[in-house]
Amino acid sequence: MELLVKGARVVDSSQDFEGDVYIRNGKIDEIGKSLSKDCSVIDGKGLTILPAFVDLHSHFRDPGQTYKEDILSGSRAAAAGGYTAVNLMANTDPPCSSMEIVEYVKNKADEAGLIDVYQSISITKNMEGNDISHLEKIDKGVKIISDDGKGVLSIDIMYKAMVKAKDMGIIVMTHEEDESIAKYDARLSENIMTIRDIVLSEYTLCPLHIAHVSTKEAMKSIMDAKKRGVPVTCEVTPHHISLDNSVDYKVNPPLRDATDVKFLIESIKDGFVDVISTDHAPHTMEDKRNGARGISGLETAFCVCFTKLVHEGNISLSRLSEIMSKNPARILKLNKGEIKIGYDGDLVLVDLNKKIKVDAKNFESKGKNTPFDGMEFYGKVLMTVKGGRVIYDNRQAL
Numbered sequence: 001m002e003l004l005v006k007g008a009r010v011v012d013s014s015q016d017f018e019g020d021v022y023i024r025n026g027k028i029d030e031i032g033k034s035l036s037k038d039c040s041v042i043d044g045k046g047l048t049i050l051p052a053f054v055d056l057h058s059h060f061r062d063p064g065q066t067y068k069e070d071i072l073s074g075s076r077a078a079a080a081g082g083y084t085a086v087n088l089m090a091n092t093d094p095p096c097s098s099m100e101i102v103e104y105v106k107n108k109a110d111e112a113g114l115i116d117v118y119q120s121i122s123i124t125k126n127m128e129g130n131d132i133s134h135l136e137k138i139d140k141g142v143k144i145i146s147d148d149g150k151g152v153l154s155i156d157i158m159y160k161a162m163v164k165a166k167d168m169g170i171i172v173m174t175h176e177e178d179e180s181i182a183k184y185d186a187r188l189s190e191n192i193m194t195i196r197d198i199v200l201s202e203y204t205l206c207p208l209h210i211a212h213v214s215t216k217e218a219m220k221s222i223m224d225a226k227k228r229g230v231p232v233t234c235e236v237t238p239h240h241i242s243l244d245n246s247v248d249y250k251v252n253p254p255l256r257d258a259t260d261v262k263f264l265i266e267s268i269k270d271g272f273v274d275v276i277s278t279d280h281a282p283h284t285m286e287d288k289r290n291g292a293r294g295i296s297g298l299e300t301a302f303c304v305c306f307t308k309l310v311h312e313g314n315i316s317l318s319r320l321s322e323i324m325s326k327n328p329a330r331i332l333k334l335n336k337g338e339i340k341i342g343y344d345g346d347l348v349l350v351d352l353n354k355k356i357k358v359d360a361k362n363f364e365s366k367g368k369n370t371p372f373d374g375m376e377f378y379g380k381v382l383m384t385v386k387g388g389r390v391i392y393d394n395r396q397a398l
């Protein structure tokens with residue numbers, strides 16, 4: 001399969017120029033100016049191409065809650081958001097604690113045939129917090145273990161999990177929350193658990209990826225840890241860098257103070273934030289009315305981050321590409337995330353000048369839950385290409 005994108009602004013973490021990108025046999029084959037190929041050509045004039053995005057943190061609710069999302073609808077939502085690879089969390093029903101469920105998800109993702117899906121295994125068996133014996137039975141292909149959705153409360157269990165993960169070359173991804181403390185103060189809960197897991201990572205040398213950092217104290221702990229050489233990476237979500245708790249919307253961790261939002265943006269500018277992850281957490285409207293926490297995030301991630309971070313002058317588009325594509329791809333050890341010869345031919349075509357209004361009812365995701373509904377942003381995703389194949393095309397919206 002061949003594809004040529006012509007005359008676009010080509011941007012990744014290390015380059016920003018006007019030119020063409022040619023994909024052949026699924027890989028980026030040539031980059032330059034005035035390329036001419038006898039194949040399908042996309043006119044990129046006035047538009048921008050970036051490496052497609054990679055989401056380290058999504059919930060596709062399959063198996064068990066396919067009324068909220070399934071692998072196909074989640075894949076469609078990802079493609080519509082400019083993503084070609086996602087890493088799914090293990091808090092399905094039943095939780096993903098075995099290779100059988102990994103295989104089930106993989107097969108459904110292959111059937112859907114749109115994006116690459118990676119499935120995490122839970123840190124503790126069935127996410128019950130007290131047993132890691134299932135980790136003995138997991139294959140080398142598993143890249144990340146996580147009990148995301150809740151914290152692992154036992155220090156002993158987290159210590160053993162990190163020793164095991166370090167041994168197996170797996171990353172531990174943590175949702176930093178201790179519900180016993182959260183009832184007093186939700187900030188304290190995140191702050192304490194963040195420090196605990198940094199201490200354990202520093203001791204065991206297990207690679208630690210801290211999910212959805214939301215408080216300035218937790219971020220400061222991560223900054224200090226990075227300066228000491230602790231093998232820690234971290235992510236922030238589009239909603240935690242664009243909304244504060246003056247907005248009444250339930251997510252977990254909760255929306256924080258305006259000073260936290262500001263601090264997270266500064267941390268992105270200063271290079272301490274590795275990744276933007278969506279924490280795509282689709283729910284039905286009824287579940288939301290009943291207090292379910294989460295946002296359907298894949299289809300608004302780019303426009304929210306572009307507007308908040310780049311359009312408002314905080315970072316360059318290259319830095320945004322680094323945290324939405326290059327770094328998450330590196331963490332998952334994928335040959336993606338940059339526009340370089342030999343890399344996967346995964347691109348996203350965007351219109352940075354067009355103002356768009358979010359309309360949740362048009363989401364591909366089954367989850368129409370978003371605080372951004374009706375809000376206006378810059379940065380429309382027009383087309384997503386995976387391995388030279390167009391998996392999403394919305395150019396008629398131009």
Ligand SMILES: [Zn+2]
Pocket residue numbers: 148149150175211212252253
């Ligand atoms: Zn979480």
